[in-house]
Amino acid sequence: MGKKVLMKGNEAIGEAAIRAGCLNYFAYPITPQSEVAEYLSHRMPEVGGVFLQAESEVAVAYMIYGAAGAGARVFTTSSSPGISLMSEGLSYIAGAQLPAVFVNIVRGGPGLGGILPSQGDYFQATKGGGHGDYHLLVMAPESVQEAADMMMRAFPLAEKYRNPVIILGDGLIGQMMEPVEFHDHLRTDPVNNNHWATNGMQFRNSSKPNIVKSLFLDPDELNENNLILKAKYERMKKEDILFEPYNMDGPYQKLIVSYGTMSRVCKTAIDNLKVKGIEVGMIRPQTLFPFPETAVFEAAAKESCKAVISIELSMGQMVEDVQRCVQGLRPVHWYGECGGNVPTPEKVMDVVTSL
Amino acid sequence: MSLELKIEGIVIIVGNYGSGKTEVAINLAANRKLAGVDVRMADLDLINPYFRTREARESLARIGVEVVIPPEKYFHADLPILSPTVAGMIKNPSRLTILDAGGNDAGVAVLAALADSLGKQSLKMLQVINPFRPFTETVEGCLKIKEEIEKAAKIQMTGLIGNANLLNDTTLEHIEEGYEFVSKLARQSGLDLEFITVPADLFTCLDLKKFSCPVLSIKRQLVPPWKQPAKLV
Incomplete structure (x- = not known):
């Protein structure tokens, strides 16, 4: 464990992602999550990473889709209305079986609601949110330390399942300050993704390119894709309940x-x-x-x-x-x-x- | 016996995000008021959505500190609102007038809006330093934030407040380490070290002879919903 520091949950989430080896962050600011972007606007350049502020949350979701599809470790953060905008993309990302990490620092709703803490996005996170038969792996921290720890676990889990993981923290998780220590050894290399990522033909064993897609017009193929997803969700229930x-x-x-x-x-x-x-x-x-x-x-x-x-x-x-x-x-x-x-x-x- | 806090006049509390400006401002206001000084305070934090001075307004009102805050109906608005009363309180200051600004350079931009009123007054602008926070764990980091704040506020920093803490995990070693850090920063920047802070539960264990500046005991007011704020009196 490193030295103890005092951090806002939002800052700790950003730092934990870097420590976990994620250097790609696309986001759009929204209260009560904006400090993640603020923090990473300073930190990402220091570590040679990328923070790109998109023109909207819809764009963010597809930047995530593109980066994850190319085999990069990538994450975003937002708050409730922003996650609603990303939900179409989340469905595509789940359908295309891409690993990515999302963070929702939940505020009150429905609609614009308010900026204070809420857990009103439970259904959205656990039951879908976007269209089609898919699930996110949803983790819910109760402290700044746990938010940091869960962020570091989220990337390997997303890669294990080739499925988006979401950290669901209410507004207080983002805004409160607590002492936090970062584990030194959770940084893992991304799993070998040469068999599915569109990371260049030099990584293929044949002349057949990898294709990342969520469109399956053949009904049998689409059913097969859904069975693969279902098997993953059943495996999560066996192996990754906390x-x-x-x-x-x-x-x-x-x-x-x-x-x-x-x-x-x-x-x-x-x-x-x-x-x-x-x-x-x-x-x-x-x-x-x-x-x-x-x-x-x-x-x-x-x-x-x-x-x-x-x-x-x-x-x-x-x-x-x-x-x-x-x-x-x-x-x-x-x-x-x-x-x-x-x-x-x-x-x-x-x-x-x-x- | 610690050196006595003698701060008076108009005092602007600034610093990086989460350095503890508001907690320091509230406790400084309470300390001076209980010492018989007339104190007024304004919440100028236009950028932080939670944990603001306005959360402690009732405790401060009970001991007679007036806190100027945005109208109640805008408490939870995600909007920067500056009460017109603030300009008035700067023109006719109390013996101690505390302005609690927001974090970083963005948080002090509001001071430019008050330039007309502030320009005619002598004032102190104090930078709160917690070396256990990101971006201020080095002297260089603190000096960078100092310059950014001065540029945005168009006011020169006059002093430092050492606020080394890890909330409930703070130990005496952290206080001493923080004191050494902020003393070094004072030497390098030429700024006065006005005072340092220590959590109230550690205050009695403290060897005050080790510190050549006053020490302000912090009774924590900005707490999450599962904790009770400490009593100011």
């Missing part, structure tokens, strides 16, 4: 499922309730797709557990996945706010104890 159990050893009667900075509030609430003799457990999904289905089911199935609640900065999105996992075994509740006011630990304590 979650954190919190206060799960005691005889908890209530189980919280919460992610991102909302889970930090829930942890404070759980600690405060523990002092009062009330045990509450929590599962914090670190990957939202693939979702920790078995962990949530088993946690809910524990004999002492009487009720489950999804606490999120949205009007009830993750709760649908929690209900799906709990399979009717326990009542599943929801609590959340989405104007930008993050609920206090006291509010969470009230909600949980009144279940």
Whole structure:
């Protein structure tokens, strides 16, 4: 580990990408994500990388498509409305099986919404957003350190699956400052992509060129491409689910499922309730797709557990996945706010104890 | 006993992004007010969307520090809004008038809009330095930001504030390392080291004889929603 520094989440995300060996960044500024671009406008020239500000987020998505298609490590960052604009491109990138990393520092919506923190893009990130049968691998950090760590993992994961990975952080993840250390050894060379990338005929073993495309007019070919994608998503569910159990050893009667900075509030609430003799457990999904289905089911199935609640900065999105996992075994509740006011630990304590 | 903070007049707090300007400004205002000095403060941060002086306005109001902020309905607007009251408070300053500017050169561009009022006053412009932040971990980095800020603000820097910290992970070693750094910067730039800061929980462990400048204790006000701001009194 290197020296500890004090960073905004947005800065740490930019630095982590460089440390992970990604020197291509295309983006368009939007609050509350703009500091990534600001930071990288200084840092990319220092390390011989490229930061190109596009004329719009639509253009960014296709710059990513082009760079990833040519075999380069590439990433972008934006916030909710910007990700909506990129969503067509995301679908193309997933369809063409290209590795790339996207970061969404989520603000309140729908529409222009507001600039304060939100988790209202859960459906967009986990269920598609663009058209067609595809998934992103979705990671959700709860701290600046975890945002940096996830960024560094995101590139190898994107390359493992040849699929876009998105880091879903609410506005606070981008804006808050925390001490952070960067791992020294996560920088990996991009995987060998000579069998698919359009990186030049000198890398081909035959005279047949590689073609990067998402257009398959033959119905059998298109079905085959979708089966390949489906197999990847099933593999993600087997190999790359991440979650954190919190206060799960005691005889908890209530189980919280919460992610991102909302889970930090829930942890404070759980600690405060523990002092009062009330045990509450929590599962914090670190990957939202693939979702920790078995962990949530088993946690809910524990004999002492009487009720489950999804606490999120949205009007009830993750709760649908929690209900799906709990399979009717326990009542599943929801609590959340989405104007930008993050609920206090006291509010969470009230909600949980009144279940 | 630490050397006494004696700052008065119009004080503009500047520095790079995230150097801790707002936390320093709030705590300086509270410290002086509690010492009996009449203090007013203006939030000129037009570029930072979260964690601004306006978040601490109620705690400051309780101890009698008036904070001039944009109208409440624009609190969360992604727009640069400068209250006309600010020009008035510069023309008729309190014994201590603190202007909390935004980060980097972009954050002080607002001072040009106040040039007419500021030009007639004697003032201090103090650069907040946290060597544990990117771009200010070297003397050269700090001097580059100093020059960029001076150019954009059209005002010369007059002094430095050492604000070495890693928030909750700050140790006494960080404070001492930061003090040495900012002292070196003061020597090389010819600027006065006005004071350094230390988190309130470390203040009592501090050997004040080691520092030849005043030390301001920081009671953290700008905290995430899962933490409580420290009480100013």
